[in-house]
Amino acid sequence: MLDRLAAGQPGRLAGHLDLARVGAFGLSLGGLVTSEWCATDARVRACLMLDAPMARDARAGFGVPAMWITRPAADMRSEDWSEEEMRLYAEGQRALYELNRAPAWYAELAGRLHADLSDAPFGNRFLAFAGFTSASGWESTHEVTRTLTAAFFERALVGRTSPVLDTSPWPDVTLAHRP
Numbered sequence: 001m002l003d004r005l006a007a008g009q010p011g012r013l014a015g016h017l018d019l020a021r022v023g024a025f026g027l028s029l030g031g032l033v034t035s036e037w038c039a040t041d042a043r044v045r046a047c048l049m050l051d052a053p054m055a056r057d058a059r060a061g062f063g064v065p066a067m068w069i070t071r072p073a074a075d076m077r078s079e080d081w082s083e084e085e086m087r088l089y090a091e092g093q094r095a096l097y098e099l100n101r102a103p104a105w106y107a108e109l110a111g112r113l114h115a116d117l118s119d120a121p122f123g124n125r126f127l128a129f130a131g132f133t134s135a136s137g138w139e140s141t142h143e144v145t146r147t148l149t150a151a152f153f154e155r156a157l158v159g160r161t162s163p164v165l166d167t168s169p170w171p172d173v174t175l176a177h178r179p
Contacts, residue, residue, distance in 0.1 A: 026049065069107045151165050
């Protein structure tokens with residue numbers, strides 16, 4: 001799609017996008033795809049991964065601003081994630097954060113389930129009854145995720161700063177930043 005847009009092919013989005021400011025984000029396996037895209041396509045200028053494993057090719061870090069939004073291991077453990085899976089998630093995300101060659105942020109949202117970081121709570125409240133999303137608090141999770149995501153892309157792609165990227169205003173969110 002990006003290739004067609006860059007080539008100027010007609011379509012609904014033609015002429016409406018600034019292809020010099022492309023950002024990518026994804027949740028879970030979508031975040032894995034995002035990390036691979038960011039590691040291999042120089043047109044992507046900012047990358048945000050939500051609770052995602054990282055691509056092996058991305059292990060050298062990115063040369064563009066990046067953000068990871070994830071959860072502490074204790075929250076993954078509450079969903080019966082294996083110790084190996086938690087280790088791979090944490091090691092991959094932290095390694096890329098530490099190796100990033102551009103500004104990077106690492107946010108941990110405590111007390112959340114994996115699907116809480118998605119739009120699943122909005123579409124099907126039955127998921128909470130089944131234990132896939134939190135029964136309450138998902139609105140605040142959405143607010144935190146939306147605020148961090150918007151602030152990150154505004155900073156990385158437009159140059160607009162936000163205090164939420166310097167210090168977390170939420171008591172259950174830890175935020176680290178590397179210039």
